[in-house]
Amino acid sequence: MSEFVDQQMVRLSDPAQLTALVDPPGDANHARVRGLLNAVYAMEFATIRGVSDVRVRQSEFQRPVFPPRRTAGTWFQTMPPYTRTDLALERHDPMTPVWVDMAAELGLTLLLDIDAGDVQSVLTHEVTDFTTLDDFRSRFRFLDLDAFMAKHDITTVEELREAFHYLLTEIRLRFPGPFDPNDPANQHRYDLKLAILIRDSIDVASALRDAKLARTALERAFSPVPGPDGTEVRTPYAPVLLLPVAAVPGSPLTQAALESFFASEGVLTLFV
Structure with missing residues (x-):
């Protein structure tokens, strides 16, 4: 040193x-x-x-x-009964710290x-009043509509409407209130x-x-x-x-x- x-x-x-x-x-x-x-x-x-x-x-x-030093391998037995075992050996070498x-x-x-991510409300409703494919896309923006229709052999908005029931769930998170620095609940003990x-x-x-x-x-x-x-x-x-x-x-x-x-x-x- x-x-x-x-x-x-x-x-x-x-x-x-x-x-x-x-x-x-x-x-x-x-x-x-x-x-x-x-x-x-x-x-x-x-x-x-x-x-x-x-x-x-x-x-x-x-x-x-x-x-720890890990050694992994597989043990096979080729004679009846045939078996296979996965082995993992973990050891410490005291000479190489x-x-x-x-x-x-x-x-x-x-x-x-x-931000605890508290949920304020969960609302699920069926979507039935769409009139065009673009209208459907605007309701389900996360869905690849073209791929969905191709997968189910759907070509028109009428076929799309009749093929399934479409449910849309909306989850609204609770807006956190004003932060209070004097609230003991906001004090957290940590290790470093x-x-x-x-x-x-x-x-x-x-x-x-x-x-x-x-x-x-x-x-x-x-x-x-x-x-x-x-x-x-x-x-x-x-x-x-x-x-x-x-x-x-x-x-x-x-x-x-x-x-x-x-x-x-x-x-x-x-x-x-």
Whole structure:
């Protein structure tokens, strides 16, 4: 390990330092936390209105991750009685771990504006008053009418009307009321797990490979568990690269360019 890596491990052993790294006090919009949450959770129907109470729950340095290795095959017996068995063998190799410099688990409170998709009404009625094919198309816009008629040997609107009963169902969603930031029901507690890789120099390809390898290893080692409110979990640990700002090469590999590039690959990059 280099001096930079050693210094950062000792520094981040202080929960206050780790919290400040993930959620800087001067970042009123909590951009880093939002980026990490986006890497871990798929919140398609929720808007984050606020972030608060970020706390370190636990951390571990130099955690070895042993991704399972899977071997699949088929066993045949060609003599009577004939049988076929599919086999899957899963094992862990303790001699080839993927090393994560720091695995951290944080807890935080999110102020969420959630669209629950509540249904206001469901109405089904039979459509019988169409007079032309274009009139029918306007009622059932999701249907390929030409293909439907060809499949059932229908050529005229009269034959179409007599062939079947056509039901149309309309589902109206309830319009959500005004958001109340003071309603305790809008406060949700979330976990945020980080896999931090500390590098003392900037090698873009190598760092990206290491981050993706760590993420894949953790995904294979830990079964996905749904998040709060049934939120979809994209990955159990968000990969984070910790790099020295003094090692930034300069244009075109500026700090902003590197942050943008790694973010597009789902990796948060922090320069210290």
